[in-house]
Amino acid sequence: MMETSHQPPLVLASGSPRRREILRQLGLDFRVVVPDLDEEAIQGPSPGETARLRAVAKAEAVRCPGGLVLAADTLVALSGRVYGKPDGPAAAEAMLAELCGRRHDVWSGLCLAAEGRIWSQVARTRVWLRAAAPSAIAAYVATGEPLDKAGAYAAQGRGSWLVRRIEGCFWNVVGLPVSALVDGLRVFGYEVVP
Numbered sequence: 434m435m436e437t438s439h440q441p442p443l444v445l446a447s448g449s450p451r452r453r454e455i456l457r458q459l460g461l462d463f464r465v466v467v468p469d470l471d472e473e474a475i476q477g478p479s480p481g482e483t484a485r486l487r488a489v490a491k492a493e494a495v496r497c498p499g500g501l502v503l504a505a506d507t508l509v510a511l512s513g514r515v516y517g518k519p520d521g522p523a524a525a526e527a528m529l530a531e532l533c534g535r536r537h538d539v540w541s542g543l544c545l546a547a548e549g550r551i552w553s554q555v556a557r558t559r560v561w562l563r564a565a566a567p568s569a570i571a572a573y574v575a576t577g578e579p580l581d582k583a584g585a586y587a588a589q590g591r592g593s594w595l596v597r598r599i600e601g602c603f604w605n606v607v608g609l610p611v612s613a614l615v616d617g618l619r620v621f622g623y624e625v626v627p
Contacts, residue, residue, distance in 0.1 A: 509584030
């Protein structure tokens with residue numbers, strides 16, 4: 434449960450239902466303000482730096498006097514190519530065809546901002562997906578689950594059947610690296626306690 438008596442209110446700068454659920458599981462009280470931002474226009478020199486810059490831009494786009502703004506951005510990368518959210522079923526199938534049977538990296542940029550102070554960090558998790566037949570990929574895409582996920586799969590959902598191995602923070606793959614978040618919250622005087 435989050436101790437909130439003397440802490441500024443927490444604002445999640447994201448429309449992601451997965452991030453909301455993770456914060457609820459941690460017992461955090463928060464409200465949601467979705468930033469009005471073209472995140473695709475923000476590109477860094479690497480996938481990790483792109484994710485971090487996007488998270489910082491999202492946090493800065495949300496005005497919350499007296500509050501603590503939390504923003505994140507998650508990208509999937511394989512051999513230098515970045516995989517965001519697919520723009521439809523065909524794109525999802527193509528992404529999964531490239532990712533299946535290989536190892537890729539999931540990068541999340543995380544940013545906390547309050548009263549002119551900004552803390553940001555990047556988390557990386559390595560994920561190995563099993564090989565899958567095109568018919569199995571098509572059946573998974575037909576569930577609709579991959580259509581709003583970076584890399585076109587949900588490790589915490591039906592897409593878990595694809596995941597062979599994870600090295601690093603599982604929650605990073607879901608969209609919010611919890612260990613890094615706890616470290617960042619401590620910088621601002623928050624303690625996450627059971």
